[in-house]
Amino acid sequence: MSQQTLSPIALGHYPTPLHELPRLARALGGPRLYVKRDDLTGLALGGNKTRKLGYLLAEALQQGANTIITMGAPQSNHARQTAAAAARCGLRATLVLTQRAPERINGNLLLDDLLGAHIRWAGDRDPLALLQEVADEERAAGRVPYVIPYGGSNALGASAYAEALAEMLRQSHEQDLRIDHIVFASSSGGTQAGLVAGARALNERAHILGISVDKPADVLNTLVLDLAQQTIAHMGLHMPVRPGDVHVNDAYIGQGYGVLGDPEREAIRLAARTEGLLLDPVYTGRAMAGLMDLIRQRAFGANENVLFWHTGGSPALFAYAEQLR
Ligand SMILES: Cc1ncc(COP(=O)(O)O)c(C=O)c1O
Incomplete structure (x- = not known):
């Protein structure tokens, strides 16, 4: 996909697993749910x-x-x-x-x-x-x-997520699976910019939705759009990233960065109890709370496949022990 010459250092274990979350999907009464386990990248408890x-x-x-x-x-x-x-x-x-x-x-x-x-x-x-x-x-x-x-989150860092998108597409292809939506926590924008750049480079049509953890949608949109464009250029490709390629939802910021609310508490407990899946209080708990709300609002078609891209963060759970109980 990319013409970049720098080879990454092997710090993680790839591909990270991609698997279904059937019990969580059933609990939410929603579409089929999948997870891409970048919490299992393997470097000192992992993450994006x-x-x-x-x-x-x-x-x-x-x-x-x-x-x-x-x-x-x-x-x-x-x-x-x-x-x-x-x-x-x-x-x-x-x-x-x-x-x-x-x-x-x-x-x-x-x-x-x-x-x-x-x-x-x-x-x-x-x-x-x-x-x-x-x-x-x-x-x-x-x-x-x-x-x-x-x-x-610069073009070099973000380019890793363009590669990650290619990895996810290979896996979904092997599993005979078509992912319609990719949902994840977005903050400094590098993960999202990389996924958008990868999708653009590979002509992938899945809808890529960043749940903003801390920034208003217009701010994060602009940041991701610029960075995705720089990432494409860094990869040696010449194609525009269009505003319509970047989707951000800022409805779940609650009281702000790092402030744990009831939606995050519910998401963390539900994912843990239905799937043994640990989220974190700051990023993935918030993004999953957003995804759960969107499912309850029937934002996805019953026959669509939704992938939650787990970006890690579980060590922070222990710093929030009192607030999580
Ligand atoms: C666990 C976790 N998820 C998501 C993000 C957001 O990723 P990005 O900064 O690339 O938008 C971060 C960033 O620190 C993170 O630690």
């Missing part, structure tokens, strides 16, 4: 960043970098997987995290520590400014930094 980091770390090594710097929220899955990817490649990792150091560490933050990452808390400071400052400090210390943007 593993695919992106395979390309990003390959570029870092190609550039001779020996220290990786990125940023995120305190319970960032991206930061945790970046720490793991750096460890796998023998590189130093510094994570710039928003807010202040909490009294107790758990969830992703505990894993960041176990993985040996250096953590810098932004507190009241602009995390982007601190990111640049850390890069300067690393250079001054004689190291060669490679800075990964928020969510690993």
